[in-house]
Amino acid sequence: MPRPRFDTIDPERRHRILSSAAESFRHGGLHGASLNDILAAAGISKGAYYYYFDDKMDLYATVIDEAVRRFEAVFAGRPPVEELSASDFWSSLEDNYRSLFSFSVDNAEVVELVQTLSDVSPEEVEQLGVDARCLSWLQRYLERGQELGVVRSDLPLNVLTRLAGSVDKSMGRWLFENPEDGIGMLDERTAQIVEMLRRVLEAHVQFPDH
């Protein structure tokens, strides 16, 4: 994480660094992006950079952290999971996804940025010190669902979270690959993803006979 002094510099300057970095990291990931290019595009000197940041990773961490923060804001106004009841669990989840997708459509860069994390080795992620809260809202949701008995408990929570996360990602990609559908599809896709998640997460489902 950047030194404290980075928070006090000219906001416009701060913004130039961060947006240039976001743009580069979004396309090339941590290793593919060139710090030289980022700084050149931002018009920031090497010296200044290393006065604010420890190293390349530090900038990546900052940018990722910012993205994560914006992600979290999506859920800011939503009722806390503790207040959820069994009867409104799935509809509330659907509301969450609607907000999330709506945000994602307008902020594809943020999403792409976060996705570059998958190229980064676990040890490096560790070193990042990024708060994965944005990825954990789902986990907190599922935890509550288990308490309420609407989410299955026969699999470990973290496995369920990962499952739900990847289902979410697969369905999300479908949404973004056809942006021309616009937000018209948003409600339909949201319903579909929640239906899919119910399938995966409900305690007991019944299969038809063949």
Next chain:
Amino acid sequence: MPRPRFDTIDPERRHRILSSAAESFRHGGLHGASLNDILAAAGISKGAYYYYFDDKMDLYATVIDEAVRRFEAVFAGRPPVEELSASDFWSSLEDNYRSLFSFSVDNAEVVELVQTLSDVSPEEVEQLGVDARCLSWLQRYLERGQELGVVRSDLPLNVLTRLAGSVDKSMGRWLFENPEDGIGMLDERTAQIVEMLRRVLEAHVQFPDH
């Protein structure tokens, strides 16, 4: 692909190159791995390398090709999808996964290696000339499932494939993260993943009321 002479060199030397490369590519992917490191580890000179291979990609292709070949062998003895009927569809899928997991447990490197393909740009994959059949067995399976009416048809096939693939991956990771469970867990996990896939893929499932 390497020049023919690479096939005729001292097998021990050949093995040193390939295993050093596999090890490096497995961790760093095509771009993250250093050819210098690979060669140093293998104890062969740069000159020798370029006597065998065209370029860095050529080595990557060779190593990936070998991995893919071993993958394919897993499905070699299994009945062709055309012969599947509705009644044995899911149990056959379960058999497939049992074989696959059994193989994966013993050949984690192969799996990790194949997974590095996702970091490679489509044009480069094209250039690789790797046979992607091993990656598409699931798609062919689902296609057959749709024909038989046991797999839902309300979502596009490629979306279903991606979904199934990511479910598979999530569950697989669970299996591999706890290798101490050994193969004792293999049957149970296999059953669980197929149950999970049925949830996602069956045309009609019934949810409980809350």
Next chain:
Amino acid sequence: MPRPRFDTIDPERRHRILSSAAESFRHGGLHGASLNDILAAAGISKGAYYYYFDDKMDLYATVIDEAVRRFEAVFAGRPPVEELSASDFWSSLEDNYRSLFSFSVDNAEVVELVQTLSDVSPEEVEQLGVDARCLSWLQRYLERGQELGVVRSDLPLNVLTRLAGSVDKSMGRWLFENPEDGIGMLDERTAQIVEMLRRVLEAHVQFPDH
């Protein structure tokens, strides 16, 4: 062309790079010269080099450009070709050559450097962005001579230019190969080359009978 910062570095350092480059390129041309050698001779690091220049070509372009600029200065004070009349055409040409030879005697490196351009492919020359005016002064001269009727028109202009250029080069070499003659020979040689050019270029000359 080099980045702006190259213009502001320690002049002694700047000079070391340029003269080392000029020396190498002069002997080996663009491709024959080794960037490694140039940098070693100049005592600057590769990193520093690529901080100043884009690539090898960039340095070559810089060095050539400098040479061309010095060449052009030779013709700076001379009257424009448009003002030439038939009667002073040849004497003016002689004046030009006197200046040129005088310059060449003192700046043989510049001449040799410019001559390496002939080893460079047309596409690369294009890329150089070097102003080729210094090389075309002769052509403009001959064109004017044709207008005035003192230069033959029965051969294409470009053929005449090439002819004159190679005559010029052959005679020039004579001059430079015997530098001990010093500038004492300069007037004589200049007269000789112009006489030679008249032979080649005049519309009608009369040969003796044998």
Next chain:
Amino acid sequence: MPRPRFDTIDPERRHRILSSAAESFRHGGLHGASLNDILAAAGISKGAYYYYFDDKMDLYATVIDEAVRRFEAVFAGRPPVEELSASDFWSSLEDNYRSLFSFSVDNAEVVELVQTLSDVSPEEVEQLGVDARCLSWLQRYLERGQELGVVRSDLPLNVLTRLAGSVDKSMGRWLFENPEDGIGMLDERTAQIVEMLRRVLEAHVQFPDH
């Protein structure tokens, strides 16, 4: 020059090496051509090569020598310069050029090959040990011309030779750049070049007044 044993090998094999080398050197010159490529194209092993030749230069020398030899053959049937008289000097020169151009049109590769010599540094040319006789036929001609009094003696013979050589080259290029003119132009161009040479070489020419 190649070891004697090179002369005794299978002629077909010998030819493969030489023509492959000629082709490569013709395009890239001594330094631009890759020995590896030459041998690969010829299907000759490295070992065999170095059994016949000392090094890369040795092959270049051989190929150049061969080209020179073919050049010389052009003049084989022509009367020796000693028999020339003043009255048939220029017409004999014209005959020579006609033969030469006729040969050049049909053997452009040979000409191009010989021209690569200009990229080679003087010290290397020295080392080549190539007999420059093909380049000196003109010199012997001019020498005889001086004896006969038809060629000017106010300039050194070597300067005249160089002059004539470059005039010849410039005119020759004109001929080859428009190959579509075919041999129809050959007589005309030959007349033109000899006219040009007379201008340059005659002892006394008369210029028109302006």
Next chain:
DNA sequence: TATGAATGAGATTTCATTCAT
């Protein structure tokens, strides 16, 4: 605080040449 010049290790690739067999 801030600059930006300078570094040097490391990247991939090419090539003439050697030498054990």
Next chain:
DNA sequence: GATGAATGAAATCTCATTCAT
């Protein structure tokens, strides 16, 4: 006589990082 595997130095270029000012 002949092979071709192996070499290693050299080529151009990139990049995160340091440091004197």
